Amino acid sequence: MENALLSYEERMRWFHQARFGIFIHWGLYSILGRGEWVMKVEHIPAEEYAEMAKQFNPSKFDARNWMSLIKESGAKYVVLTTRHHDGFCLYDSKVSDFTSVKTAARRDFVAEYVGAARDAGLKVGFYYSWLDWRFPGYYDHKAQPDSAKAMVDQAGEQIRELMTNYGKIDILWYDGHWVPGLAEEELADFWHSREVNAMVRSLQPHILINNRCGLTEDIDTPEQHVTASQPGRGWESCMTMGDACGWGYIHNNPNFKTSTQLIQYLVTAASTEGNFLLNIGPKPDGTIREEEAERLKAIGKWVKVNGESVFGSRRYPFEVSPWGVGMIGTGTAKEDNVYIHVFRWPQQGEICIPGFSKKIISAIILGTGQTVTVELASNGRTFLKALPAVPPDKHDTVIKLVIAD
Helix, strand or coil, rough: CHHHHCCHHHHHHHHHHHHHEECCCHHHHHCCCEECHHHCCCCCCCHHHHHHHHHCCCCCCCHHHHHHHHHHHHEEEEEEECCCCCCCCCCCCCCCCCCCCCCCCCCCCHHHHHHHHHCCCCCCEEEEEEECCHHHHHCCCCHHHHHHHHHHHHHHHHHHHHHHHHCCCCCEEEECCCCCCHHHHHHHHHHHHHHHHHHHHHHHHCCCECCCCCCCCCEECCCCCCCCCCCEEEEEEEEECCCCCCCCCCHHHHHHCCCCHHHHHHHHHHCCEEEECCCCCCCCCCCCCCHHHHHHHHHHHHHHHHHHCCCCCEECCCCCCCCCECCCCCEEEEECCCEEEECCCCCCEEEEEECCCEEEEEECCCCCCCCCCEEEEEEEEEEEEHCCCCCCCCCCCEEEEEEEC
16 A cells, blocks of 8 residues: 555654644533543542433534634644543444434534534544543453453444544544553553554554554644654644643633733744644533634634744744743744744844844745844844834734845
């Protein structure tokens, strides 16, 4: 099979171009509005929790509306929770009755999501949790070996279903691979990850697999922080808009990050060749809360003007201080261009960029087209002068530098 011979670099190419994706955590837990870990944290018995499947019938769910908003945000791909740690599947699994198809909703939400994402031109990702809190063998695999084996077998078969029944899938985003009493190096053997991932790649030769399976695979996944992997290694920072304790819908979550913070996280990831996977947690009726929609639209407005500085970016190629590009922000690069991202606009009307050794042909502010004066100074300093008194963009003003070969 020719596609199976694709190199890591070839498979990763679209991912490095994309830079921005949207994570979606949605399931039974949204009904309670206290986050996706509510079953475990509040010790809800499996039988009691399962009763919520009789209520889960989101009449306002429309995957096309979700994808329209995500497209407007500027994101290039989406990752949906097909099944979280509670074991409830948003698709038609043949090895479980605890699914949206076999309970009140009678709908395959994964199929609807995949169709809408493809129609919107977005890459398609599946989140899948290995563990299932409903199995006693998860908590004590030695005392309950049959239960543990049933859970492992279920995971392998459900992953096969997801890789078989929905066409081409671009990302398999594992989670929940940890097991009480087992060290990290033991987890791949417990879940049979090598065998499962070999099956996945045989069915989906182009797919990217993350590192939450006891194996490194393709992509590192720092959570709630932006921390770069080594050059050449794919990585993606996943983050909530609100409190870190809740990826699924939380009814009252006052600690939302600002649009400025989220844009700057995206840019910071791009500055070291990483991606930003920003989460939303839709409400139980299937709608996206206004706080999340507002932020996605604000990011999209910024991306529409400044996207060339992020998509397909590579590492800023010059000396970088601990704060980024001098004291004012950070930088990205692409082809013969360097982009200075000014998070902290200076009051003196000039910016100092340290360690810049290349000749600058021109400098303009992306959002306005205004030309910026360039002056060289001692100690490897480059000054950008004649800047406006106030930042043209309140989130991140981008100055494009065209560099001589």
